[in-house]
Structure formats: C-alpha cells, structure tokens
Amino acid sequence: MSRFTYLTDVVTLKLDPEKCTGCRMCLIVCPHAVFEIEEKKAVIRYLDYCMECGACAKNCQEGAITVKSGVGCAAGILNGLIRGTEPSCDCGSGGNCC
Amino acid sequence: MNAGFITGHLQTDVGPVPQISTVWSFQDRLNTMKVRWSIGRMSYRVLPGIYAVGNPDKSSRVFVTGNYKLSFDHLRRALIGIDGWLLVIDTKGINVWCAAGKGTFGTKEVVRRIRIHHLEKLVDHRKIILPQLGATGVSAHEVKHMTGFAVIYGPVKAVDIKHFLEAGLKASDQMRLVTFPLAERLKVIPVDVFYGKYYMLLVPAIFFILSGFYPGGYSVDSAFTVGWKSTLNLYSGYFAGCVITPALLPWIPFRRFSLKGIVTGWLAAFLLLWLNTLGGSIAETTSWFLMMGGLSSFMAMNFTGSSTFTSLSGVQKEMKTALPIQIAMVSVGLAGWIITRFLAL
Known part of the structure; x- marks a missing residue:
C-alpha cells in the first residue's frame, strides 16, 4: 500500500x-x-x-x-487547549495515554 | 513486576547481568493482548538496566530500548539466536516512539544510562544500536559527544533487526518506512474505543431517563423502548468514528479525519434510519443525524493521535474548523432531540 x-x-x-x-x-x-x-x-x-x-x-x-515538531494528535492538542499549554500527549497521571 | 523472562545471570566486569529468554511465554502473550485492550497498559514495565540475550561478550552489539514491556518483548524476541546486550532505558513504561516524542526516550536518558551502567566497561567497542523511531528524542551527535558512543539507528521494527545486522548495520529503505496497513490500524483501535471511559455508560443512562418523556407525560415503557434505540444510535455514531473510520481509513473519501468521520457517522445513521431507530419525526431523525455525525467526526479526528502520519500543524489546522462544527452538531442535535421529547413536532 x-x-x-x-x-x-x-x-x-x-x-x-x-x-x-x-x-x-x-x-x-x-x-x-x-x-x-x-x-x-x-x-x-x-x-x-x-x-x-x-x-x-x-x-x-x-x-x-x-x-516545529510535536504530536499530531487531536486529544493532545485538546489537552493543551483545556490546560492552556502547548499540545501534549501527557494525558495526566494514571490516565490512558499514548 | 513480572520478570519471568529472566533465565539466569551472567558475570561481567560491571557485575551480574540478567540473562533473558528470546521466547514469549504464555503469560507474555496474554499480557500483550491485555495491554492492546488498555488493561494495565500504563503499568506494563520492565526494570531499566542491562540485560543479556544469548552469551554476549565484550565485542557484542548493544541494543537500546525503552522499558515498556511490549517494546522490550518485541526486541528480545527479534534477537533469537543472537548474542547481545540490551540497554533498557527508563521511558516510564511508554513505547519508544511516543516516549521519544515526549523526550523521555531522549539524549539525556540514553547518556545517563550509558554512564550509570558503565557501558564502556561492559563492551570494548563504542557503538550502540537504537530503534530508528527513537531519533525523535535522541540526538546521535550529542550522545557521541557526551559519551563517545556512536548511535547507529536500526530499523523501525524489531523484526527486521536480523536483516539489519546481516546487511552490516544497514536498514533497507523499506525498513526505514513507517506504514499504516490494516493490521496495524486494527491493533490500535481498542485504545480509542475506551476514550469515552465511564461516559460510555453515563451518557446512555441519561438518554434512557430522558427517553421516558413524551409530549404530555412520562412513561417507563417509553424510557425502555426509546432508550435502547437511543443507546444503539449513540454507540453506532461512536463506533463509526473510532472503529469503522480507522479500519477503512484509506478507502473513505477526504483527507481530514473529521470529514471521514462524518461520512461513516452518516452511513451508520442511514443504516439505522432503515432499521427505524432514529425516531418517528423529521425533527427527531435530523437530531440524530447531527448527533451521530458530530460524535463520529470527533472520534475519527481523535484517531489522528493513533495514526502514524499526521503532523501537529495539520491536526491543528483541521481542529480549528472541525471542533466548533462538531460541538455545534452535537449540541444542536441534542437540543433538538430533547425538544422532541416534550413537543410533538
């Protein structure tokens, strides 16, 4: 493919x-x-x-x-938006994460 | 921490080093399946440090990986028949690529591990082999500068290591490419299925309660007859986005995941329209189309995180327009549906 x-x-x-x-x-x-x-x-x-x-x-x-490198991940960007930080794939401690 | 893969210990100049099996046990297989379904995925780790496969000596190759047990397992399985050292660095139980993106599989940790485990005493050469995808977090020239060890980037996948070694530490173009075929997509689907967590039960429960309302009263009967249809609709929208869209990714039109999600969400809605679960009125049916389309679109967009080819700039651009539309679709749909509970439209 x-x-x-x-x-x-x-x-x-x-x-x-x-x-x-x-x-x-x-x-x-x-x-x-x-x-x-x-x-x-x-x-x-x-x-x-x-x-x-x-x-x-x-x-x-x-x-x-x-x-400008980073994660191409909608959930990560959303995290950043909610927390007012850069896009991050750290979905919080203990949570499900990549 | 399960360490059933340790078969013995090897005496070396840096102390005893655990020897590990290159064969997966039943337990390893079972656990692999469990973490694919997100069970205990965030605590599936091995202890960082040096491990031996076969009977390595001072001239043997050193392979670096993260301490996510699945990464470690794939590496040791690929090294069957090879005498080598594994340097497992602390990536907090995250796989190599994701950890490299976060920087935990990074220059600093590689350098630190080389130093604390005295790699220069364990081997008399100055080369370490890293998985190619570690390159996102590791700067080869900086590692060389700080430790004297040259970083050689191996293939993307551990399975190709043997060919890589046989070719004189050269990976073919194909081995350097990250692809995303159906089998790979199916493997990562379960992660997104659980994105909704407890909302996957809470939201249908609320719909069951609301389903009891009809213009002029409340009936428990209706809560069940309309409730299960609502639940079916909701789950169809959800799974259209997080299962159907990823599985059929290349065959669904549009490049934006959010648009692909609307396509699958509405296809599911048309199917349910035919099965007669979208309600009796145009207002109710339209509401379901909006909710299902928006929900599927959002879940499909979420799959960008599991995909292997979307860029940050691209996803940001997509979200800028998609997110407000998704929110609008779901809110208007939800409001419309609630209104139809109380007013005969």
Missing part, C-alpha cells in the same frame, strides 16, 4: 541547503522518506509526507533542518 498523505501545504519543515553537508542522517531517521539526496545535498522531496516528528532536525549536526 502506498503512503498516506494528510493535509497538504501545512508542514513547517525547512532545510537550509547552505548548511547541509549531505551526511544522509535525515534520510536515515525520517520514517516517511521525505528527503532525498540531490547533488550531494539533502532535499525535501515529499513535504506533504512529513509528520513533523522532529527526528531529522534533532539529528542534523549542522542545524540545517528546522521543524
């Missing part, structure tokens, strides 16, 4: 080609194969497959990748 696409043109993922050294780390950690290597540098090939997990940015030694 092919990959799922969620909403298009909303993802905050950005890559600075100036800083990229083509180490391929982002290709390794990305669970949705968003990146490809072109002319020895990483490029964002499939932006809309990105789920903003943040693994690429976290493992980019050069700091070339930025993304």
Whole structure:
C-alpha cells in the first residue's frame, strides 16, 4: 500500500541547503522518506509526507533542518487547549495515554 | 513486576547481568493482548538496566530500548539466536516512539544510562544500536559527544533487526518506512474505543431517563423502548468514528479525519434510519443525524493521535474548523432531540 498523505501545504519543515553537508542522517531517521539526496545535498522531496516528528532536525549536526515538531494528535492538542499549554500527549497521571 | 523472562545471570566486569529468554511465554502473550485492550497498559514495565540475550561478550552489539514491556518483548524476541546486550532505558513504561516524542526516550536518558551502567566497561567497542523511531528524542551527535558512543539507528521494527545486522548495520529503505496497513490500524483501535471511559455508560443512562418523556407525560415503557434505540444510535455514531473510520481509513473519501468521520457517522445513521431507530419525526431523525455525525467526526479526528502520519500543524489546522462544527452538531442535535421529547413536532 502506498503512503498516506494528510493535509497538504501545512508542514513547517525547512532545510537550509547552505548548511547541509549531505551526511544522509535525515534520510536515515525520517520514517516517511521525505528527503532525498540531490547533488550531494539533502532535499525535501515529499513535504506533504512529513509528520513533523522532529527526528531529522534533532539529528542534523549542522542545524540545517528546522521543524516545529510535536504530536499530531487531536486529544493532545485538546489537552493543551483545556490546560492552556502547548499540545501534549501527557494525558495526566494514571490516565490512558499514548 | 513480572520478570519471568529472566533465565539466569551472567558475570561481567560491571557485575551480574540478567540473562533473558528470546521466547514469549504464555503469560507474555496474554499480557500483550491485555495491554492492546488498555488493561494495565500504563503499568506494563520492565526494570531499566542491562540485560543479556544469548552469551554476549565484550565485542557484542548493544541494543537500546525503552522499558515498556511490549517494546522490550518485541526486541528480545527479534534477537533469537543472537548474542547481545540490551540497554533498557527508563521511558516510564511508554513505547519508544511516543516516549521519544515526549523526550523521555531522549539524549539525556540514553547518556545517563550509558554512564550509570558503565557501558564502556561492559563492551570494548563504542557503538550502540537504537530503534530508528527513537531519533525523535535522541540526538546521535550529542550522545557521541557526551559519551563517545556512536548511535547507529536500526530499523523501525524489531523484526527486521536480523536483516539489519546481516546487511552490516544497514536498514533497507523499506525498513526505514513507517506504514499504516490494516493490521496495524486494527491493533490500535481498542485504545480509542475506551476514550469515552465511564461516559460510555453515563451518557446512555441519561438518554434512557430522558427517553421516558413524551409530549404530555412520562412513561417507563417509553424510557425502555426509546432508550435502547437511543443507546444503539449513540454507540453506532461512536463506533463509526473510532472503529469503522480507522479500519477503512484509506478507502473513505477526504483527507481530514473529521470529514471521514462524518461520512461513516452518516452511513451508520442511514443504516439505522432503515432499521427505524432514529425516531418517528423529521425533527427527531435530523437530531440524530447531527448527533451521530458530530460524535463520529470527533472520534475519527481523535484517531489522528493513533495514526502514524499526521503532523501537529495539520491536526491543528483541521481542529480549528472541525471542533466548533462538531460541538455545534452535537449540541444542536441534542437540543433538538430533547425538544422532541416534550413537543410533538
């Protein structure tokens, strides 16, 4: 089965080609194969497959990748709205949680 | 804490290390089934620390995982026939990916565990293998910088570890991809089924009581005849959202989960219309369509949290329009239905 696409043109993922050294780390950690290597540098090939997990940015030694990462979880966002905090998948102590 | 998987102890330079079985016992299987249904899921843990599979020595591979028992079980089962070390870090009993998202499966905890268990004395190489999905919380270069240990990201799934090792610590593109096929979706459905908790009994109970009202009086008879229909309608809307929508996810039109939920909720409503449980008047039937659509939409949207491909920005965008509509649908539907209890429309 092919990959799922969620909403298009909303993802905050950005890559600075100036800083990229083509180490391929982002290709390794990305669970949705968003990146490809072109002319020895990483490029964002499939932006809309990105789920903003943040693994690429976290493992980019050069700091070339930025993304507002977080959980794409309605219950988590709702929690944040109710408590006035950032979206969080901490559903409180003892509760059911991911 | 059940530690029936420990078969013995291995003497090492860092003290005795428990040796563990790579085979799941009946108890392991039973518990796996239980936690899939949310029974004891939040306290299904193993003690963090070092474990041995087979007869590892100083040159053996080190595999890192979280202390959710299910993660630990999948890893040890995948390591059958391999001599290796397990470094179980404290993720508060949460699976690797979720824990990485929260930061508990993170750089700090990995570094801390390497240090307190003296990994540098246990093995004479400087490599640790982490599950790929741990990368959301772990910065490989920071771990290397702080401990000297290079982080190698293994495949997404533990089952692929053998192939990964045989290929010289390389995972194929397929092993690096998170997919979400039907079998995977079905596994996570039970979690959302219990989202409603005790409201799943409380709300139908209230509907039973309200069902007794009819224009001009109250009848216990009606409480039952209309009450069970109301309960059926409510549960149909609920399950259309949290069971049918996830199961049929790729085949339901629209990208937004909330819209998919309205589709399934209304399909369920049409079915019930045919079965004659949506009431006798247009007002009552319309009320049920609103309630069921809104409820199903909300529950379907909730499944974004269990899905493996929705982004925070995307879900925020979806919720901005969906949540007010869902609230409006359910409130207007509920108000409409209550009015039909008292007025003949």
